[in-house]
Amino acid sequence: MSIELIGFIIVAAAALVLALMMVLSPEIVHSALYFAGVLIAIAVLFFLMNAVYVGIIQILIYVGAVVVLILFGIMLTRRNILLG
Template structure:
């Protein structure tokens, strides 16, 4: 077999795996009941999308995806989630 055919098949397989990962993490973002898991899944989706950009020879977009979305927006979401006050129990428990 020609090496270019093997490279093309390997590239399609990697793309398919990354696309399935992106879809599964995106579904986890929507269906997760815990907001921290949802935020971490969103960051994972952003990493996979950056990998897809790099796979499609758009390296600049992949790097910008990691720096802006994963770095800035992801950290902002995690800090917002961690600093949100969560109530446990009710006021009747305090009496």
């Protein structure tokens, strides 16, 4: 078992766990936080697969813009609508 495989397993497991927590979290801002974690983990997976450019763009666009867009959407929505 090489060290890359160990690294891949760790990062992939982190991505899976974070994705599960994102879905199961009762607080929607926590979901956004876990979502950013998932995206960063996927970017690290891209780095591990030698696809640096895709990883960088993943961080730049998804973490830098999409998560922020989601967060602004959450923050500008009334809280009782969010809670159902």
